[in-house]
Amino acid sequence: GDSVTQMEGPVTLSEEAFLTINCTYTATGYPSLFWYVQYPGEGLQLLLKATKADDKGSNKGFEATYRKETTSFHLEKGSVQVSDSAVYFCALSGGGSNYKLTFGKGTLLTVNP
Amino acid sequence: ETGVTQTPRHLVMGMTNKKSLKCEQHLGHNAMYWYKQSAKKPLELMFVYSLEERVENNSVPSRFSPECPNSSHLFLHLHTLQPEDSALYLCASSQEEYTSDTQYFGPGTRLTVL
Numbered sequence: 001g002d003s004v005t006q007m008e009g010p011v012t013l014s015e016e017a018f019l020t021i022n023c024t025y026t027a028t029g030y031p032s033l034f035w036y037v038q039y040p041g042e043g044l045q046l047l048l049k050a051t052k053a054d055d056k057g058s059n060k061g062f063e064a065t066y067r068k069e070t071t072s073f074h075l076e077k078g079s080v081q082v083s084d085s086a087v088y089f090c091a092l093s094g095g096g097s098n099y100k101l102t103f104g105k106g107t108l109l110t111v112n113p
Numbered sequence: 114e115t116g117v118t119q120t121p122r123h124l125v126m127g128m129t130n131k132k133s134l135k136c137e138q139h140l141g142h143n144a145m146y147w148y149k150q151s152a153k154k155p156l157e158l159m160f161v162y163s164l165e166e167r168v169e170n171n172s173v174p175s176r177f178s179p180e181c182p183n184s185s186h187l188f189l190h191l192h193t194l195q196p197e198d199s200a201l202y203l204c205a206s207s208q209e210e211y212t213s214d215t216q217y218f219g220p221g222t223r224l225t226v227l
Contacts, residue, residue, distance in 0.1 A: 044203065105153065106155075
């Protein structure tokens with residue numbers, strides 16, 4: 001079945017550091033890929049998404065490129081802020097007849113001033 | 114911005130209690146979902162409703178009983194829960210079920226079973 005593997009956290013960075021959170025997936029068909037973010041005490045919010053190979057999703061300085069050849073959707077940001085501290089979830093919505101959202105376990109990011 | 118609200122935000126209950134979680138979406142969506150979020154585990158899809166009809170029950174124990182009286186409201190009725198049911202329960206909605214449409218999540222109910 002479909003699955004998502006993302007790097008184990010926690011990740012701790014200083015403000016203005018470069019961020020990468022790795023995400024790889026296994027799916028049949030042609031899935032859509034998502035990054036969701038969960039700030040403390042809140043539900044999940046969509047951060048960005050990409051629906052086909054080589055698409056780049058971007059939002060709030062975050063980017064991720066849908067790489068079909070490496071089955072990856074790594075999240076990057078050039079300069080993180082304290083306000084980016086949150087849990088980040090990679091997810092896929094499978095192609096074919098299965099469009100259920102499948103999530104990774106989440107990566108906790110802490111950004112220190 | 115949150116178009117999905119959940120009440121209560123926190124709930125503590127004993128194993129013999131009966132309680133209900135409530136979710137309301139203000140987005141005009143047709144599909145609603147219940148997820149369970151436990152520490153160190155991926156989000157687990159529990160139930161999916163489309164236009165008030167249940168389209169998925171993901172092998173959830175019968176001590177969890179969902180109800181969808183209309184497309185804007187979703188309940189999760191709880192009875193005789195176990196301590197391992199303690200988790201964050203998230204409600205979500207999307208325009209249609211099982212598409213690549215974005216799912217919008219509520220803030221969750223933090224449930225503790227004593």
